[in-house]
Amino acid sequence: MANFDAFDRNSWYFGPMSRQDATEVLMNERERGVFLVRDSNSIRGDYVLCVREDTKVSNYIINKIQQQDQIVYRIGDQSFEDLPELLSFYKLHYLDTTPLRRPAPRKQEKAIGKFDFESNDHDDLPFRRGEILTIIRKDEDQWWTAKNSLGQIGQIPVPYVQKYDDNSEDNSIERPNSGGSGCGNIISGTNSTSRTRVLSGGSGGGGSVGGGIAIQSSHQLGNALKKSDLNRKLPAYARVKQARVPNAYDKTALKLEVDDIIKVTKTNINGQWEGELKGKKGHFPFTHVEFIDNEMDSLKCSTSNNCSNNVPNANDWGE
Structure with a gap:
């Protein structure tokens, strides 16, 4: 019996994803009816419902269609007001060989902040240098959806974070190489937000030959990119x-x-x-x-x- 929340978009929506990657995720599941929803790679704005069937993964196109003054989501000859309604329908009805039972488990990927990120946009997730975040979805090249330790969810700028591995003993924060001598490119993975940052590649004034060292606060760098x-x-x-x-x-x-x-x-x-x-x-x-x-x-x-x-x-x- 299906027991999932169709309105919990973060549990079943995997964002941009190749057909091959979706197949690999679902073929690791033995149970029929395990599924995920990904973006269509051929038609912008459309989706694909990927489902583990008996011995294969089926991919069902979901067309997002404008009908007069409203949008509907069509799969086969069925139309729905939104994706949660579509998924709820297929909890009770068969697609090919199975109804939907549960979303595929998502591989948990984490990131650590390289800079402070502050934003007044309610869609964004502010964080501090050294803060560990869980990646929920990689929406775009430059912006991902993430969750912090308090369970707050929002978008984060990719240049402000780097990969974090729970099993690694070395999670030092690497600053992007700015063409300096190589000094000061590693920042200790600490949660302190008041420490100054050692940077290579020029000073705040006229610069320094050979990639001299400049010191700026993490707050200044955090607000450098809009x-x-x-x-x-x-x-x-x-x-x-x-x-x-x-x-x-x-x-x-x-x-x-x-x-x-x-x-x-x-x-x-x-x-x-x-x-x-x-x-x-x-x-x-x-x-x-x-x-x-x-x-x-x-x-x-x-x-x-x-x-x-x-x-x-x-x-x-x-x-």
């Missing part, structure tokens, strides 16, 4: 707010000077972004720049030597 930054359409333009002189041996790192305008071409989830500055392409740490939100702000730099070679033409915006 949610809109990770979802921003690229390429986009950003202003350098902290100087940086990379290690002389790192030929792909960009030298940054305050008020330079850099064309950001890629925001990698490891915190090392890519861009173009003064005709050179390379990488740089996201903590050293802030995006320019409108064209006029960048054009104001046209009289400055630092950014005269990097101000985009009006036609470049929105590309």
Whole structure:
């Protein structure tokens, strides 16, 4: 007899997932009727109900359809107002060889905060450096859904965390490499939020040769990246707010000077972004720049030597 809560979305919705991965999860279950719901890989917005049948895993397409002023979810010739209603129906009715009995167990994956993350968005989950979180769902490349020790659930920015293993003796927090000498890239896995952070890759002023060491509070770094930054359409333009002189041996790192305008071409989830500055392409740490939100702000730099070679033409915006 089925005994699951169809309204507990986090128990059965696995988000983006390949057909092969879903099959592997369900084939490890001996009981018929074990299931999960994943995103469709072929039609954006649709879902797939994956069910362990007798000797196979069946994949049932769920089409999300707009009908006049309402949305319905259609599977075969049946239509439902929402996914919980659909799942409740198939608790009592057979799909092929079985009704739905229970969601597949989710492999528990944990992450540890590399920076403080503070947000006023009610969909987000604020956390501190060193705090351990349980990953519920990997919704996007840059944003995942997670749960803290109090049971609170929300979205977290992927560049702010790293993998955490309960069975590992070494869960030191690694800071993204910023092109420095290699010093100060490991932060002890502590829950202290008031300690300063040792960073490589320039100082807050004019920078230091050879990837010198700068000290910033974790609170400052925690607020360096906005949610809109990770979802921003690229390429986009950003202003350098902290100087940086990379290690002389790192030929792909960009030298940054305050008020330079850099064309950001890629925001990698490891915190090392890519861009173009003064005709050179390379990488740089996201903590050293802030995006320019409108064209006029960048054009104001046209009289400055630092950014005269990097101000985009009006036609470049929105590309």
